[in-house]
Amino acid sequence: MQKNLLRLFPLLLVGLLAISLALIGCSSESKTEYQYISAAELKNKLDAGEDVIIVDIQVEEEFNRHFIKGAIPTYAFPVETAEDRAKLVSTLQEIKTSNAPVIIVCPRGGGGATRTYDYYKGEFVSEDRLFILADGQEQWPYNNLLGSIDNTEDIKQKSESVQIFQPKEAIIQYVSPEQVKSDIENDTDILLIDIQPENDFRKHHIQGSIATYAFPVTSNDDKQKLARILPDVLTSEAPVYVLCPRGRSGAENTLNFLAEQGVDPNRMFIIEGGQAGWPYEELVVTQ
Template sequence: MSRKTISTDTLRSWLRDGRELAVLDIRDAELVGYASPLFATNLPAERVAGELIRFVPRKAVRTVLVDGGDGVASRVANELEIGGWPNIFVLEGGIPAWTATGDGAPLPTFDIPGVDFVKAVEKEKKTPVISALELKKLQDAGEDVIVIDTRTVAEFTRDHVPGAVSVPGAELVLRYKDLVPSETTRVVVSCAGLPRAILGAQTLIDAQVPNEVSYLDDGTKAWTAAGLQLESGKTRIYQDPSDEARDFAREHIATLSSDDRFPEIDIDTARKWAVDSERTTYLLDVRTPEEFEKAHLDGTLSSEGGQLLGVAYRTIAVRGSRVVLVDDLLGVRARTVAHWLQRRGYEIALLLVDFRTQNWQSAARSGELVT
């Protein structure tokens, strides 16, 4: 075994030692699917050299490459070492060795699996649920019911429950009043399966919106399993929130986050943290991709809040890092994401920026920010 190859026992100990650690599953994305057994960040081998710095901002971080047991990780590790990465390691035997424990004991993971976390939330909170057939019956009877799909717009466009409106998870409280003006409307939150729907529904319930809220059991999967047809296309997509919606969101996000305590930092502090040689910091802009495209801080990554809620490990590759969530001054998306991520052990800070003012435009022209 070479100096840069580690055993499964060593990786187990590293996952428990509390120091910064990155674990990358470098197999093909189609093979990995929803998540690797480690719930590690998937970065296919051919992309590692060009994109690793995005996922692991500090080269000094211990970084473990895990392949399919085919030796690809050793080749990639050699390339990275030549490129100036001093702490790249290879898991001996890759994923096959990791999963072949033989003792039946649960495997440690890089992150808490999103499904496990959300099911624990559902059990604790007793989140209300509705079946596909029950929802269809309400729709057919002409009941006042709205289905809110919390996936990305791309996923929604591919297929969704007929009549649903696309509102990614972190946007729910911000856009809510424009979508649900009546307090008597029944609200059903949907996704492709369970995690984002449960968390979305519970977010609205904990924010104390006045409506009856439930989640669609097993989402679009259950809809098709019941023999029902999905529709496709950008049929109904969230719009810019009105002043009334923003006022509603301000009130209800305060309720959701009443017990949360997250430091709010300024841009100078964020920049100092980003170049800290002793600690990894992610600057993640949780607004919509469209907002990010119009204006954003230099050095930040567009990271839709709804996706962070469900699959944080796809973006946050360094265990033990700091996470700064960037949002507008209202901070509804950032506070929603922070509310749930901190329960999964992430260290969170908020950076709220007034992207809409003249001061923002002046700062951007000066080079302090980038648009």
């Protein structure tokens, strides 16, 4: 009996090791990886006059003591509650109407910063743009780029430039193919957003349309595809015409998503009948 147990012991060890490695692998795959920027790298960007958006989440008392010039104060630290996250909402308009990198500054570059990163990611800000200042405000070494409550003009100017982000409720309204054709032929300023899948878009789409491949706009991946065009939509006042395969739920989902991101619902229209019902072949492009 003892001999049998001794023979089985190495096999048990191998089995336990395999299970442990599998669990470690699973946990590492699910762990979010964050992008960081060093103080020196950020200083170089500021010295070069590059366009960056610095979001400072320090509590008000700490922000008043020291902040990087040009930073947007939010006082959102530690970004653990709904009330904390609500303080970040006012930054969304500036972030979503820009393609500039977003630098998140917290006291030490730790949990508050990663939670802010996750919040913006959940609001469909591209991760390519999100960076955490390594080691946070406490280790910022460049005093010439620091401001304080005694020098608040920069805070005032930056705060006044930030528009309050206002999610809206979509209005489902339609535009006829005839009206779209007229607008195209008269060079009227419009935004024509095509959400067809890529293969369908390549087969046929209306000239001048913006490809998103976001259909059916039900998953986060679909919405992320639409989020890429948000700066163009939010910085324009032109009517937004949405084209989907048949002018149904995919287009409605698009209107709902864009309204949630602050686009004026009165500007947005679904093209009746979608691509399947578009009658003007002379305005159709194939790839």
